[in-house]
Amino acid sequence: MLYVDGKWVEPGEAVIQPEDRGYNFGDGVYEVVRIYQGQFYHWDGHMKRLIRSAKELHMTLPWSEEELHAIGLELLKKNQIGSADDAILYMQVTRGAAPRQHDIPTGDIRPVLMAFARKKERPLHDLQHGITAKLVADIRWLRCDIKTLNLLGAVLVKQEAKNAGAADCILHRDGIVTECSAANLFAVKNGELYTHPANNLILHGITRQVIIDLAKENGITVHEEPFTTGFAQEADELFLSGTTTEVMPIITVDEKPVGTGQVGPVVRKLQELFEANIKQSVNV
Incomplete structure (x- = not known):
């Protein structure tokens, strides 16, 4: 189960807008958070870096850290990642869809959040x-x-x-x-x-x-x-x-x-x- 632009979807149901700037230009940021025994490891550090990366690209994230945390927790639940599991959480934010142009578009453009969680063993x-x-x-x-x-x-x-x-x-x-x-x-x-x-x-x-x-x-x-x-x-x-x-x-x-x-x-x-x-x- 994935979170894509406000919806919970299966991988095959995910939809990407053809003119999403992440798809056209790689115009976006991401984080990978480690999960040990069902718990996020150094969540605050990852969120601080995500916000900084977005700022460096002149992007403002419309979600609070609390909202992102809630989405992350729900992803663990929906993907049956429990207290005995090691896993990862991937969060990606693109600038959103706009007519293709190289400079940063102005006006009504909405960032798109995509996230997923999956089990991942440690490389022991x-x-x-x-x-x-x-x-x-x-x-x-x-x-x-x-x-x-x-x-x-x-x-x-x-x-x-x-x-x-x-x-x-x-x-x-x-x-x-x-x-x-x-x-x-x-x-x-x-x-x-x-x-x-x-x-x-x-x-x-x-x-x-x-x-x-x-x-x-x-x-x-x-x-x-x-x-x-x-x-x-x-x-x-x-x-x-x-x-x-x-x-x-x-x-x-x-x-x-x-x-x-x-x-x-x-x-x-x-x-x-x-x-x-x-x-x-x-x-x-």
Whole structure:
């Protein structure tokens, strides 16, 4: 069951207006909220980012956070996602339908909300054993801080990594590492964390911020500063972070081992801290 423009519909019943600007231009924003044991994880952070993304596109959302929360809860109910289930909630807002033109239309144009929820298990095997990555040039646009529907660049770099037999890519602009195809990236060197600063070249990840906060609270130094592909290749440990990927170890880059080629102690510590944070959030 989906929520589409004020209606509850089955997937095959969903209707998209041909001149919806989300369909024509990718003119819209979205969020993916993790659900652990039937409860939203860091809901407020996701809603704050959704509102910011819309504002950056000169969009005003006509729904309050309370209304969006109520829709999310109803989606869990209608899709039989209960207290024992891990899942995701996807919410997408397009600017709405208007005669096709490149500039932002004025007048009576109404944003369209589409949302769905579905069960999704945690990637426990990969969290335990790690994944592989490939260095790929970052071909995306220069406003990666806005969580828009324009994801073709991310699709292409992910496919390049997949074609090379890797699980994901590590993106770089002229040798400066940014992030991954749909996740932020951290390097570990001498027990300290390094990650690209949260500017326009990366998404301000909700999980990224949780990890930074947990690290600082537990005596792990965090450097939010650019670093090179060479630094990444010489790192003791690498991991990516995201809503559905959590604290995901990277054990090889371009088929060469990261550090020992095994999941390292700092990543394991952060995984433990993240696990405790999940349990705390669920039990609040």
